[in-house]
Amino acid sequence: MAFRRRSIIPGFGLTFGFTVLYLCLIVLIPLSATVFETSKLGWHQFWHIVTAPRAVASYELSFGASLAGALINFIFGILVAWVLVRYAFPARRILDSLVDLPFALPTAVAGIALTTIYAQNGWLGRPLASLGVHVAFTRLGIVVALTFIGLPFVVRTVQPILQDLDRELEEAAASLGAGRWQTFARVLFPAILPAALTGVALAFARGVGEYGSVIFIAGNMPMRTEITPLLIVTKLEQFDYAGATAIAVVMLVVSFVLLLGINLLQKWSSAPSG
Amino acid sequence: MASRHRQGGEALSITVANVTKRFGTFTALDDASLEISAGRLVALLGPSGSGKTTLLRIIAGLEFADSGSIRFDGQDISDRAVGERRVGFVFQHYALFRHMTVFENVAFGLRVRPRGQRPTRQQIRDRVGDLLDLIQLRSQAGRYPSQLSGGQRQRVALARALAVEPRVLLLDEPFGALDAKVRLELRRWLRQLHDDVGVTSVFVTHDQEEALEVADQVAVMNQGRIVQVGTPDEVYDHPASSFVYNFLGNVNLFHGRIDNGTAHIHQDATGDLIFARPHALEITRRPQGPNHFRATTKHINAAGPLVKVEVITEWGAPVHVEMPQERFRDLALNKGEEVFIVPRDLAVFAATHEDLSFERCVT
Numbered sequence: 273m274a275f276r277r278r279s280i281i282p283g284f285g286l287t288f289g290f291t292v293l294y295l296c297l298i299v300l301i302p303l304s305a306t307v308f309e310t311s312k313l314g315w316h317q318f319w320h321i322v323t324a325p326r327a328v329a330s331y332e333l334s335f336g337a338s339l340a341g342a343l344i345n346f347i348f349g350i351l352v353a354w355v356l357v358r359y360a361f362p363a364r365r366i367l368d369s370l371v372d373l374p375f376a377l378p379t380a381v382a383g384i385a386l387t388t389i390y391a392q393n394g395w396l397g398r399p400l401a402s403l404g405v406h407v408a409f410t411r412l413g414i415v416v417a418l419t420f421i422g423l424p425f426v427v428r429t430v431q432p433i434l435q436d437l438d439r440e441l442e443e444a445a446a447s448l449g450a451g452r453w454q455t456f457a458r459v460l461f462p463a464i465l466p467a468a469l470t471g472v473a474l475a476f477a478r479g480v481g482e483y484g485s486v487i488f489i490a491g492n493m494p495m496r497t498e499i500t501p502l503l504i505v506t507k508l509e510q511f512d513y514a515g516a517t518a519i520a521v522v523m524l525v526v527s528f529v530l531l532l533g534i535n536l537l538q539k540w541s542s543a544p545s546g
Numbered sequence: 547m548a549s550r551h552r553q554g555g556e557a558l559s560i561t562v563a564n565v566t567k568r569f570g571t572f573t574a575l576d577d578a579s580l581e582i583s584a585g586r587l588v589a590l591l592g593p594s595g596s597g598k599t600t601l602l603r604i605i606a607g608l609e610f611a612d613s614g615s616i617r618f619d620g621q622d623i624s625d626r627a628v629g630e631r632r633v634g635f636v637f638q639h640y641a642l643f644r645h646m647t648v649f650e651n652v653a654f655g656l657r658v659r660p661r662g663q664r665p666t667r668q669q670i671r672d673r674v675g676d677l678l679d680l681i682q683l684r685s686q687a688g689r690y691p692s693q694l695s696g697g698q699r700q701r702v703a704l705a706r707a708l709a710v711e712p713r714v715l716l717l718d719e720p721f722g723a724l725d726a727k728v729r730l731e732l733r734r735w736l737r738q739l740h741d742d743v744g745v746t747s748v749f750v751t752h753d754q755e756e757a758l759e760v761a762d763q764v765a766v767m768n769q770g771r772i773v774q775v776g777t778p779d780e781v782y783d784h785p786a787s788s789f790v791y792n793f794l795g796n797v798n799l800f801h802g803r804i805d806n807g808t809a810h811i812h813q814d815a816t817g818d819l820i821f822a823r824p825h826a827l828e829i830t831r832r833p834q835g836p837n838h839f840r841a842t843t844k845h846i847n848a849a850g851p852l853v854k855v856e857v858i859t860e861w862g863a864p865v866h867v868e869m870p871q872e873r874f875r876d877l878a879l880n881k882g883e884e885v886f887i888v889p890r891d892l893a894v895f896a897a898t899h900e901d902l903s904f905e906r907c908v909t
């Protein structure tokens with residue numbers, strides 16, 4: 273297969289060259305700089321830093337809480353998209369634009385707002401505390417913050433798919449004797465699953481990198497509620513540049529592997545229609 | 547083979563009684579009534595917007611009538627949901643499940659049955675296999691709908707509908723989205739299939755040729771009403787109104803007056819409506835008898851079994867004439883020649899009686 277085929281769309285050479293250059297400048301060079309910086313450490317030293325108990329605890333928390341938030345959004349994001357697409361009700365447009373708020377809000381604002389509400393004396397924090405549930409300054413609080421910022425991703429990826437779904441598919445299922453639940457589980461859900469997984473991947477990636485909204489509500493106790501991005505910042509503040517980049521490299525590799533995995537999952541789930 | 551699929555005397559009759567349906571201010575169905583005998587293949591024929599698809603969807607239970615009722619074998623099922631009516635519905639755009647193979651699509655109706663009535667895996671495999679044989683697609687069982695041609699998808703949609711052993715088979719413009727040749731093959735195949743399976747079937751079409759060729763009975767619809775019901779011969783030879791006559795084939799329209807069985811054609815648009823099918827007009831070189839008019843040939847299309855000639859009458863109206871190839875060769879017609887048109891068969895609808903009086907004038 274030739275790299276370049278005859279095409280009526282002009283400018284392939286120029287635009288391709290620019291794309292490669294741009295991606296190098298914006299993405300690859302900064303990323304390789306982290307790897308380069310890390311290489312100043314010896315292998316042994318590197319391993320020591322990245323497997324330190326405090327670092328490992330932060331990975332578990334960062335990836336675990338991001339995954340939890342993304343999965344919560346998987347379920348409730350589909351629900352929100354469903355309601356927005358399928359039902360006509362007053363204030364639907366307002367509700368619809370509300371979904372984008374976590375996108376638009378500065379993350380620090382979200383963090384302060386969530387902390388205020390969920391703190392021991394906050395609107396939600398007080399009643400929850402009397403039930404024995406503590407949100408602010410716990411791991412649960414981190415999941416809440418990551419769920420908040422991840423919501424738009426699933427809603428916005430599923431919404432157009434639901435909108436385009438042919439009504440006839442549901443009618444066909446009903447005429448064949450399927451109940452509402454069977455129609456959803458066997459006909460609608462498989463159709464929106466690939467889009468929903470894309471949304472989950474995006475929400476997860478966002479969650480792993482999230483800093484602003486989490487540090488307020490997390491409490492940032494080492495080993496318990498310290499997320500990896502915060503650990504990196506802490507190391508930087510101690511002028512431990514090599515240590516910070518070592519942990520950054522771990523984040524980079526794990527994120528990349530997880531994204532690859534989600535992409536494969538997505539390919540597998542959407543393969544039949546191709 | 548055929549007997550295995552027969553619905554075992556389950557064919558039932560359908561009664562549509564005074565059904566009216568409005569969408570907002572638009573009246574889709576206006577007091578429509580129709581009687582369909584058990585085991586028949588009936589066409590709902592009409593132009594777009596005539597209410598034929600709405601009627602089909604109401605029979606299926608995908609839509610509910612504002613007033614009137616639907617009865618299967620005399621039993622009122624107007625309020626039952628589509629899933630309880632045991633109808634097979636074939637959608638115009640197939641509505642196949644894209645993420646399922648051909649096999650899974652056909653098996654769907656069996657798999658979603660309540661636990662107690664659900665066939666075993668083996669029974670499902672056998673039943674689906676039989677149906678795939680019936681639609682001649684067994685070799686494609688593992689493929690996905692996107693890998694099939696339009697005609698194959700339509701057959702899968704049919705098999706999927708038949709899998710649930712429907713008491714009634716309903717098809718919405720079943721061949722509408724297919725190209726001409728596949729259409730022709732598939733409609734003959736549908737006729738054959740209906741004879742094999744024997745289930746009462748109703749299909750919607752706007753193609754009069756399709757309706758006349760395939761159906762036992764044709765219900766012609768216009769503006770939400772059923773304007774005529776009959777066998778293809780009946781509606782073609784004895785149209786109840788000028789609309790039906792006009793809709794069932796190509797026509798030339800003249801205006802005029804009838805006197806003792808003789809049509810006097812007016813050169814302006816007044817008087818009764820006089821129709822002539824293109825094949826009922828004859829072109830001659832010399833005037834024949836008292837009934838003829840003068841015309842000039844304008845276009846000649848000699849491709850196909852019939853030669854189509856467009857002539858301009860002496861009063862300037864275009865008229866279409868069809869004749870067999872032999873006749874065309876005998877005449878040796880050329881463009882721009884002066885000829886005589888002799889009407890052999892005219893249909894007259896008196897303007898004063900709102901299409902009610904129809905008489906045939908054979909000259």
